[in-house]
Amino acid sequence: MATIILLSFLFQIILVIALAPLVTGIIRKTKARFQHRRGATVLQPYYDLVKLMRKDVVVSSVASWLFHCTPFVVFSSMVVISLLVPTVVTPVPLHWVGDIIAVIYLFALGRFFMALVGLDTASAFGGLGSSREMSIASIVEPAMMLAIFTAAVTAGSTDLSVIVDRLSTTPASMLNPSHLLAFAGLFVVSLAETGRIPVDNPATHLELTMIHEAMILEYSGPYLALIEWASQVKLVIFLALMANMFFPLGMATTWSPSALAVGAGAFLLKVIGLALIVALVESTNAKLRLFRVPELLVVAFILSLLSLILYFIVGA
Amino acid sequence: MTTKQEYMALLEKSLGDRLTIREAPAPNELYLSLHEGALALVPETCSLLTRSLKAHFTTLAANDERMLNGRFSLYYIFSVPPADLFLILQVPVDPRHMEVPSISHIIEGANWFEREVKDCFGIIAFPNIYKLASHPDWPEDMHVMLKDVDPGQSVPRVKGRFDFKEVEGEGVFEIPVGPVHAGIIEPGHFRFSVAGEPIISLALQLFYTHKGTEKIAEGRSPRHAVFLAESISGDSSFGHAIAFCHAIERLSGFDPPPRAIVIRTMLLELERLCNHISDIGAILMDVGFSVGAATAFELKEQFLALNEILTGSRLLRGVAAIGGVRRDPENGPSRHEALRKTLEHGKRSFEDLVSLIMTSSSVMDRLETTGVLSPLDAYRLGITGIAGRASGIDRDYRRDHPHCAYPESHVHVATRTEGDVLARVRIRIDEIRDAFALVEDLQGRHAGQPILAQVTPVPPGRSALGYVEGWRGEIIHWVMTDKTGNIFRWKITDPSFHNWRALTLAVRNNIVPDFPVINKSFNLSYSGNDR
Numbered sequence: 001m002a003t004i005i006l007l008s009f010l011f012q013i014i015l016v017i018a019l020a021p022l023v024t025g026i027i028r029k030t031k032a033r034f035q036h037r038r039g040a041t042v043l044q045p046y047y048d049l050v051k052l053m054r055k056d057v058v059v060s061s062v063a064s065w066l067f068h069c070t071p072f073v074v075f076s077s078m079v080v081i082s083l084l085v086p087t088v089v090t091p092v093p094l095h096w097v098g099d100i101i102a103v104i105y106l107f108a109l110g111r112f113f114m115a116l117v118g119l120d121t122a123s124a125f126g127g128l129g130s131s132r133e134m135s136i137a138s139i140v141e142p143a144m145m146l147a148i149f150t151a152a153v154t155a156g157s158t159d160l161s162v163i164v165d166r167l168s169t170t171p172a173s174m175l176n177p178s179h180l181l182a183f184a185g186l187f188v189v190s191l192a193e194t195g196r197i198p199v200d201n202p203a204t205h206l207e208l209t210m211i212h213e214a215m216i217l218e219y220s221g222p223y224l225a226l227i228e229w230a231s232q233v234k235l236v237i238f239l240a241l242m243a244n245m246f247f248p249l250g251m252a253t254t255w256s257p258s259a260l261a262v263g264a265g266a267f268l269l270k271v272i273g274l275a276l277i278v279a280l281v282e283s284t285n286a287k288l289r290l291f292r293v294p295e296l297l298v299v300a301f302i303l304s305l306l307s308l309i310l311y312f313i314v315g316a
Numbered sequence: 317m318t319t320k321q322e323y324m325a326l327l328e329k330s331l332g333d334r335l336t337i338r339e340a341p342a343p344n345e346l347y348l349s350l351h352e353g354a355l356a357l358v359p360e361t362c363s364l365l366t367r368s369l370k371a372h373f374t375t376l377a378a379n380d381e382r383m384l385n386g387r388f389s390l391y392y393i394f395s396v397p398p399a400d401l402f403l404i405l406q407v408p409v410d411p412r413h414m415e416v417p418s419i420s421h422i423i424e425g426a427n428w429f430e431r432e433v434k435d436c437f438g439i440i441a442f443p444n445i446y447k448l449a450s451h452p453d454w455p456e457d458m459h460v461m462l463k464d465v466d467p468g469q470s471v472p473r474v475k476g477r478f479d480f481k482e483v484e485g486e487g488v489f490e491i492p493v494g495p496v497h498a499g500i501i502e503p504g505h506f507r508f509s510v511a512g513e514p515i516i517s518l519a520l521q522l523f524y525t526h527k528g529t530e531k532i533a534e535g536r537s538p539r540h541a542v543f544l545a546e547s548i549s550g551d552s553s554f555g556h557a558i559a560f561c562h563a564i565e566r567l568s569g570f571d572p573p574p575r576a577i578v579i580r581t582m583l584l585e586l587e588r589l590c591n592h593i594s595d596i597g598a599i600l601m602d603v604g605f606s607v608g609a610a611t612a613f614e615l616k617e618q619f620l621a622l623n624e625i626l627t628g629s630r631l632l633r634g635v636a637a638i639g640g641v642r643r644d645p646e647n648g649p650s651r652h653e654a655l656r657k658t659l660e661h662g663k664r665s666f667e668d669l670v671s672l673i674m675t676s677s678s679v680m681d682r683l684e685t686t687g688v689l690s691p692l693d694a695y696r697l698g699i700t701g702i703a704g705r706a707s708g709i710d711r712d713y714r715r716d717h718p719h720c721a722y723p724e725s726h727v728h729v730a731t732r733t734e735g736d737v738l739a740r741v742r743i744r745i746d747e748i749r750d751a752f753a754l755v756e757d758l759q760g761r762h763a764g765q766p767i768l769a770q771v772t773p774v775p776p777g778r779s780a781l782g783y784v785e786g787w788r789g790e791i792i793h794w795v796m797t798d799k800t801g802n803i804f805r806w807k808i809t810d811p812s813f814h815n816w817r818a819l820t821l822a823v824r825n826n827i828v829p830d831f832p833v834i835n836k837s838f839n840l841s842y843s844g845n846d847r
Binding site (some may be wrong): 031034035036124125197201203205206207208283288289290291 | 489610678682
């Protein structure tokens with residue numbers, strides 16, 4: 001039993017953590033193709049991480065201990081979340097530790113440290129980034145909770161493994177309107193949470209427009225690599241949440257190699273498919289004016305609310 | 317239309333008591349020499365010129381003429397569009413009393429010009445005494461344009477502080493940006509005062525790219541200076557070079573051959589095309605619409621490549637010459653074919669790009685009502701070029717002071733009154749369409765004729781204006797020759813020098829993340845401003 005648990009840990013970690021840069025690479029490549037560019041190889045994010053890992057860290061003389069510990073806090077919170085989120089097989093490795101609410105608060109923990117570190121070095125841009133991040137977060141979180149709770153109410157549990165199991169046993173319910181609306185809500189939330197266009201522009205060089213990038217502007221070398229990697233993992237986690245909380249097709253429920261292979265294949269297909277949709281959204285939209293972002297998130301909130309109301313009116 | 321003679325009579329009648337009217341080598345220039353002792357009448361005279369005679373302040377050139385006549389002169393240059401006339405008010409300044417009354421309270425657009433004169437020559441336009449061109453850590457008595465300053469010497473540094481209008485209050489923060497920026501733009505320091513996201517005020521510290529172009533040209537031959545003119549502002553290489561050649565030609569009193577004039581006009585329009593397309597791309601980039609930006613940059617690249625095929629230089633360098641041009645871009649069937657094909661394909665892809673922008677609600681939402689420069693402010697500050705035309709300033713030297721082949725072409729001056737980023741984009745779109753039509757229309761005109769006139773020696777001791785409507789706005793060069801026909805004084809005015817102040821007004825009450833796109837919609841030159 002112990003070996004199986006250990007194996008499941010390893011499997012999940014390798015899948016989510018190791019594949020995260022690839023997903024980012026695929027999004028970048030797709031965007032490049034949309035722009036008639038050849039684009040860097042999909043493996044470029046790995047090369048970037050390796051390059052950053054080999055470099056020295058430059059630390060501002062006014063930086064405190066926060067500056068040194070934040071990359072680790074952020075990265076390890078993502079590692080823990082990746083063990084809580086269903087990818088290939090249920091139950092998830094750490095299902096006895098926490099449920100979806102733990103996931104939300106682990107995200108919040110990472111964000112809290114990032115916002116602090118944005119202020120820590122007293123650079124003008126860091127403060128801007130932190131203040132923007134926090135004001136957006138305060139609207140993102142309720143919308144995200146509502147979307148996720150709709151799925152939880154349907155399944156009668158906030159345990160992600162249970163949600164997935166219930167859905168898998170009644171595949172027809174994946175297509176009911178309340179379910180689809182909640183999915184749409186979570187999709188919008190994911191764009192905001194992971195700093196994609198139309199909320200934030202991960203490719204920009206303009207400090208004055210940045211949100212996420214502004215907070216980490218002072219980072220370099222291995223610290224920057226950890227933070228970059230953590231945000232790539234965060235993206236995969238959100239894609240996995242969307243894919244498996246709403247469409248858990250092909251999920252393995254046993255540890256037999258064939259079920260695992262099918263599960264892994266289905267997971268990859270779903271995540272890459274969603275990544276392509278993200279790239280499409282990023283290519284066809286301009287970034288929103290900062291003060292319009294709340295309006296977008298209100299849309300996500302209302303979608304989730306509607307889905308919840310529909311659930312109680314129409315039933316599962 | 318009032319003619320030059322009628323204007324002269326009018327000026328004689330209203331201002332004859334204080335100044336002498338004198339004609340210049342160039343037929344559309346009138347020098348108004350203010351009598352000594354009438355210094356106090358400068359503001360009143362300027363006010364009369366602008367209010368009663370519909371003259372627009374264009375530039376202010378100071379000149380150290382101590383070795384000629386023992387004093388300094390200030391040349392206030394005004395444009396009078398209805399008569400295609402330039403009025404140049406010459407004001408003598410006694411070296412023992414380096415002070416003139418300021419005209420900034422009457423013509424706000426003169427503010428920066430007066431401050432630059434104070435920094436470079438030490439002539440104070442009282443009470444407009446704030447530093448502009450010399451950096452805060454330059455000594456107060458360092459006036460780099462004086463004849464006795466050696467351009468090779470380095471400026472000693474003293475303790476200084478960037479002096480700007482500080483905003484105080486609860487929750488008001490300062491954001492310093494630059495002078496070194498991310499991306500490939502020029503250096504300049506911006507100091508924002510913000511309350512949360514909205515910008516309360518923006519202060520600029522420019523002149524990091526001051527190369528001393530005006531100073532190092534002194535004593536050199538005009539032929540030599542053409543190359544200096546090309547490097548005043550990289551994106552307007554051809555515009556500045558032609559404006560300078562124009563000044564020398566007017567000063568010498570000869571015209572380049574008709575074919576050269578056609579080529580100059582075509583290349584000016586190609587420069588306009590490239591830069592406008594590039595700006596639209598950069599604006600789309602700044603709002604995060606990468607697909608539109610990539611389309612625009614692809615198109616820009618095709619025109620840069622075309623420039624290279626036609627002239628051997630992507631930025632049209634080495635083409636302009638005094639007396640004409642050095643190369644005929646339509647020389648040979650392959651060039652002709654390249655021009656025809658690129659224009660045809662360019663027009664199609666440009667229209668695709670326009671519909672991509674105009675049908676994207678997310679892009680339109682970012683551009684509309686962003687960075688509004690009101691027509692009143694634009695008028696007050698004397699904003700020129702595309703930025704002016706997007707805020708209702710109906711001025712365009714191609715129509716108002718016809719030069720090159722523009723008198724024979726039909727130039728349509730696009731104006732709008734909204735003054736927001738979208739208006740500046742729309743003006744560019746209209747001008748791009750117009751430029752396509754102009755280039756097509758000029759193709760092959762006077763083909764095969766000579767492109768460079770026999771150059772006569774440049775006459776000594778004369779002065780003249782040269783001007784061109786560059787893609788950004790009017791480029792004005794005022795040149796005076798010394799007793800050997802070399803350059804004695806060369807005053808370069810890039811439209812950016814007028815327009816930087818517009819940016820500080822347009823960003824007010826906008827939010828910080830919108831600043832880059834507002835800045836890009838003006839796309840002002842640092843190098844052209846600083847020279």
